[in-house]
Amino acid sequence: QSALTQPASVSGSPGQSITISCTGTSSDVGSNNRVSWYQQHPDKAPKLMIYEDTKRPPGVSNRFSGSKSDNTASLTISGLQAEDEADYYCCSNVNSRTWVFGGGTKVTVL
Amino acid sequence: QVQLVQSGTEVEKPGASVKVSCKASGYSFTKYAIQWVRRAPRQRLEWMGWINPGNGDTKYSREFQGRVTMTRDTSTNTAYMELSSLRSDDTAVYYCARSASWAFDNWGKGTLVIVSS
Numbered sequence: 001q002s003a004l005t006q007p008a009s010v011s012g013s014p015g016q017s018i019t020i021s022c023t024g025t026s027s028d029v030g031s032n033n034r035v036s037w038y039q040q041h042p043d044k045a046p047k048l049m050i051y052e053d054t055k056r057p058p059g060v061s062n063r064f065s066g067s068k069s070d071n072t073a074s075l076t077i078s079g080l081q082a083e084d085e086a087d088y089y090c091c092s093n094v095n096s097r098t099w100v101f102g103g104g105t106k107v108t109v110l
Numbered sequence: 111q112v113q114l115v116q117s118g119t120e121v122e123k124p125g126a127s128v129k130v131s132c133k134a135s136g137y138s139f140t141k142y143a144i145q146w147v148r149r150a151p152r153q154r155l156e157w158m159g160w161i162n163p164g165n166g167d168t169k170y171s172r173e174f175q176g177r178v179t180m181t182r183d184t185s186t187n188t189a190y191m192e193l194s195s196l197r198s199d200d201t202a203v204y205y206c207a208r209s210a211s212w213a214f215d216n217w218g219k220g221t222l223v224i225v226s227s
Contacts, residue, residue: 001172003154034212038155045205045220046147046155051213089155093212097169099145101155 004029004090004102011108017078020105022090024071028100029092035073037066040087049088050075077107085109112136114206114218121224127194130221132206139187140164143209146180146191150202160209161189196225 005023012018022029022037029035035053038046048057050066053073063078073092077084090102117131132144146158159170161180168180179192189206204221207214 036213038214040149040155045217046207046214047217048213048215051211051215055211057215091155091157091213098171099157101147101157104154 001028001094001098001100004092004100006088006090006102006105008103009106009108011110012077012080013110014080014082016080017076018080018107020075020077020088020090020107022073022075022092022102024073024092024100026071028071028094029068029073029090030071033093033095035066035068036091037064037073037075038089038091039084040089042086046089080109082109112208112216114208114216116204116206116218116221119222119224121226122196123227124196124198124225126196126225127192128196128223129190129192130204130206130223132189132191132218134187134189134208137208139182140184144180144182144189145207145209145214146178146204147207147214148202148204150199153202156202158191158204163187163189193223196223198225201225 037050040046053068054066065076067074088105113135115133120128140163143160145160161168163182182189206218208216
């Protein structure tokens with residue numbers, strides 16, 4: 001199973017909005033599979049930010065939103081803040097028994 | 111609250127095996143799968159597999175098939191991940207995470223495994 005495709009880096013100024021794409025195939029991101037998104041700061045464990053394509057867990061800022069169309073999922077961060085600087089990973093289940101992560105995107109707040 | 115507490119740093123020689131533990135608390139251990147994910151230095155997150163603590167069912171990534179074994183002890187609410195035939199490129203932080211709603215909703219802090227001669 002190949003990794004999902006994400007841009008290596010995305011940057012934005014404080015207050016701006018950025019979008020991270022996650023492209024897969026009809027076997028993973030497409031079809032009825034669910035995409036989740038994780039934020040990882042250096043030397044910290046990943047944190048769930050979006051699940052089931054668009055849902056936010058309790059406690060996650062509403063500045064984070066997810067969407068999906070065909071074989072591409074997206075994470076949008078609006079009102080960018082310094083604390084949003086981190087690595088972001090998408091993840092898709094493949095056949096209800098396996099999962100695959102994206103290559104990761106480094107978000108830089110300018 | 112949900113907590114996953116992992117064992118400490120391990121240093122192993124090439125060819126050896128390592129066993130990492132993940133003790134769960136704050137929820138019903140047998141009702142949620144435990145996933146294992148690793149991140150090698152300067153690499154991406156990599157899914158390794160999962161175990162259903164309720165019945166012991168497992169599913170491993172093809173990348174680790176034959177080298178990884180996931181087990182659980184329901185008497186102590188602990189999941190284990192054993193990786194054998196270690197190589198230098200197995201040096202990584204290994205995470206356990208609870209699986210819910212097709213996502214990994216709670217994570218352990220990670221266990222650093224260093225493979226070095």
